[in-house]
Structure formats: C-alpha cells, structure tokens
Amino acid sequence: MIASSRKPRAFAPDPNAPGRFCDMPNCPNQGEFRAPKSRSTLREFHWFCLDHVRAYNASWDFYKDMSPEEIEANLRADSSWQRPTWPLGRLGGHSRMDEALEAELHAFAFGPRPKAPSQASAPPELREALSTLALDWPVTLDDVKTRYKELAKRHHPDANHGDKRSEERLKVINLAYATLRGKLASNLARTAETVAD
The missing domain is CATH 1.10.287.110 (DnaJ domain)
Structure with missing residues (x-):
C-alpha cells in the first residue's frame, strides 16, 4: 500500500478534539478546532466549530493592550526562542583577548603595570x-x-x-x-x- 504524500489541510479537524460541542454559546456543532484562551494561557484552549474558530482567529490579537516597549521586548525574546542570550565572545575566549589588549594599551600609555606582590607572606x-x-x-x-x-x-x-x-x-x-x-x-x-x- 502506498502512503499518501498529501499534507492535511490547514482547516482539518484536530484529531485530539475532546468530542464536545462548540464553546460558542448556542452553537450545536462539534468543537473540533482549538484556539488559545489568552496570551498568558497559550496551552489552554477553547474548542470551536470551523465557522467560530475562523471568527475567533480573525479577532485574535496577541499584542492587544501591550505597550510598544513590551511588544519590542517580546519580539526580541522570540528571536532567541525565549532563552537568555549575551553578546558573542563576552564570556568566552575573546574576553581574554580583550584583557590582553587592555594590558598592552595600558602599558603603552602609562608604562608597565607594577608587579604583583609575592605570596611569601x-x-x-x-x-x-x-x-x-x-x-x-x-x-x-x-x-x-x-x-x-x-x-x-x-x-x-x-x-x-x-x-x-x-x-x-x-x-x-x-x-x-x-x-x-x-x-x-x-x-x-x-x-x-x-x-x-
């Protein structure tokens, strides 16, 4: 038997749908399509029929009520998959090169740095x-x-x-x-x- 290479349609029902009615009040259709409840609870879902999930998605605005600074911070965090970052080389081998360069420039401008006292004491x-x-x-x-x-x-x-x-x-x-x-x-x-x- 040859497997089908066709991709499922974007509006195909979710196979994990809980088998209940649409969350829109007075809708008799099955809730086969999920939609996140809010920006802060992206793993909790409403279950809608196709017409109501389309209407919900059309009105969905992830950045609603966010200030421009919050939107910018969110976009920057998304560019690194919400993981902390630091400038390249800041914690690695380049920092040692920076220290060596700083020592050379200091020696050039002010003469060599004084020797550290011995550990004899x-x-x-x-x-x-x-x-x-x-x-x-x-x-x-x-x-x-x-x-x-x-x-x-x-x-x-x-x-x-x-x-x-x-x-x-x-x-x-x-x-x-x-x-x-x-x-x-x-x-x-x-x-x-x-x-x-």
Whole structure:
C-alpha cells in the first residue's frame, strides 16, 4: 500500500478534539478546532466549530493592550526562542583577548603595570590557591567569592563551546576556591570565638 504524500489541510479537524460541542454559546456543532484562551494561557484552549474558530482567529490579537516597549521586548525574546542570550565572545575566549589588549594599551600609555606582590607572606597551604585565582595575600572572603565568580563565568565550558581545556581549568579554579573559602571561613569562626570570649 502506498502512503499518501498529501499534507492535511490547514482547516482539518484536530484529531485530539475532546468530542464536545462548540464553546460558542448556542452553537450545536462539534468543537473540533482549538484556539488559545489568552496570551498568558497559550496551552489552554477553547474548542470551536470551523465557522467560530475562523471568527475567533480573525479577532485574535496577541499584542492587544501591550505597550510598544513590551511588544519590542517580546519580539526580541522570540528571536532567541525565549532563552537568555549575551553578546558573542563576552564570556568566552575573546574576553581574554580583550584583557590582553587592555594590558598592552595600558602599558603603552602609562608604562608597565607594577608587579604583583609575592605570596611569601601567605600561609604555605594557600599559596597555590591564591596563585590559581590570581589573588594577593591578605585577602577577604568577599574578594575570593568575587574573583571566583568572574573566573567561573569566563572558563565555564558552556561559554567556551564545550572546550575540554576550559573544563579542566574550571576544575582547578573550583578546588582553589574551596580551599580558600574553607580556610577563610574557619579563620572568621575562630576570630568570632575569640571576640566572644
């Protein structure tokens, strides 16, 4: 048997129709065509006969009672399937290139930036973690959190198209953050106990 290649007509009854009468009052016909109830409930439907669904569709205005700004925002969101977006390269490899370019321009205009102080005064168990997050000792927990968020965004695999090197770098950053956070939190707890005594 040869399958028919004809497409169903646009006004063919919905095969999932609930088998009830048209939602238009006093209409004796079967409600075989669905139409969304409102803009905010697009997954809830009225069921109409063919004549009434045509009339309903002719009067349907998705943007009714919306301001021009709301319409523009809705259209922009639709262009990305209602998913959040960000400018290309902002979270990926291009941001590192921007930082390098900024450093070169700064050096050209003002001379080289001063060298960061050595980590010699930092506790030995924290030096590697501080170096990984490019932080100087002494450091606060807020500084560590801010730097971690910045690096995690930059090296996240989703921002780098699933790059394995970024994934490995993020693992190292996570370990360094956990080390510093644990040590600084325990120091804060000890300081609070001392003050309480």
